[in-house]
Amino acid sequence: MASHLKVHYFQHIAGEGFGSCYTHLKRLNAEISATEFFALPVDSALDIEALPQIDEVDLLIVMGGTMSVNDEANFPWLKMEKRWLRRYLAMGKPAIGLCLGGQLIANALGAAVSRNPVQELGWHEVRKVSHVPPDYFQLPEQFNVMQWHSESFEIPKGAVHLAENDACRNQMYQIGKNVLGFQFHPETTPESLQLFLEDEEELALFQGPYVQSVEQLQRANKNKFIQGNQILNQAIDYVLQQTAAQRRAV
Template sequence: MKSHLNVHYFQHIAGEGFGSCYSFLKQHQAHITATEFFALPVDQPLEIEALPSVTDVDLLIIMGGTMSVNDEANFPWLKIQKRWLRRYLSMGKPAIGLCFGGQLIANALGAAVNTNQNQELGWMDVHKVKQQAVECFQLPEKFNVMHWHRETFEIPKGAIHLAENDVCRNQMYQIGRNVLGFQFHPEITPESLTLFLNDDDELESFKGKYVQSEQQLKITPKSSFHAGNLLLNRAIEYVLQDNYC
């Protein structure tokens, strides 16, 4: 990976940050900046010029969020964010979307994001989808990662469906060699999981047989985080490969 990349991330929840990939990117002397959408004034419209120039960003990482990508009435910055995304992606630049971020990329490209049949919260297995005869990001046959979502994306037109499980069919997709969208949270760390668990209102809104209890999640062993964290590091290298490696 090229050193001194300009990495920008879209953050939607206070304190969520980069998760596990921050230290990985810093090892490569990445220059990291952020747009904190949660801190924007409600009564002040966001101008697209307030976002970084697409030519100045080498890698975009879009983090999770508790809002819906469809809720543009309550979060008017979503329209501007999607416009900027379309401009950025039209240039073939590298991007990774994590949970809400994966939904946002899909939706910006015209794919629907709807309520999943079951809410999914906790550590659950994901399976690799049998690949088509094209070069794809390589996944293990099965891996265990953190999930935290009510809605899910349809696979964008022209994208490749990479991963699924019994709870949510669309767990991951790839567009070209420069975009990877995740429905799960490979970036989660013990610290960010604690932050999620401190949001009582968010926890109480999840119900169903695929929702693990707060008590279960609090005793998650540190080894559980490794598979997702390594997967995300590999994903970053993959989307940068044809651009900056």
């Protein structure tokens, strides 16, 4: 009998689970586990041994969060999380980072994460970068997805830039054939968006030309979420297939 796909995710804020990809992962017969950093005491530095054994993780998904990757003083576990990520990525295993998760992977590999010139919150167009190599992850030429960020990542050294828009140049990158980092939120569902919209303190921090109102966001019909959800499912399939192909080639 084939072994189950062991998927682990890093969760940084309460209420932000897997979103749309949970159903897809269950179709892949995945066993899902999580590290809930938000549940740790604020002053907890977290021993790296408390995180999962790397050889027990077949796919890592690093979720978003309201904190900055640079705020290790207030969230001391960030330092240990990045240290674990470096070990995991060095093993050539598949990973997907979503918003803060994409920033964490980039930062763990030495790329800067800093304030974006403008904030993005809401549904915005993103476009595929020209001249992406044909054997890399292929995005639609243009697509509309949920954005919710104040900071953005630099493209890690050796990575390929995949997507951009007018508000934020670095929307997605690929490292090797098995790691994808997103600045946007392809995992968003109507239910997860509603949870985000209940955080009035977080919403009050956003303003500018690329910030949509709560009323605009609440009017979004279910079809609005489909394209991002499909891109994320395709990204999961891609990193798993590419990792498996690399192993067969060894």
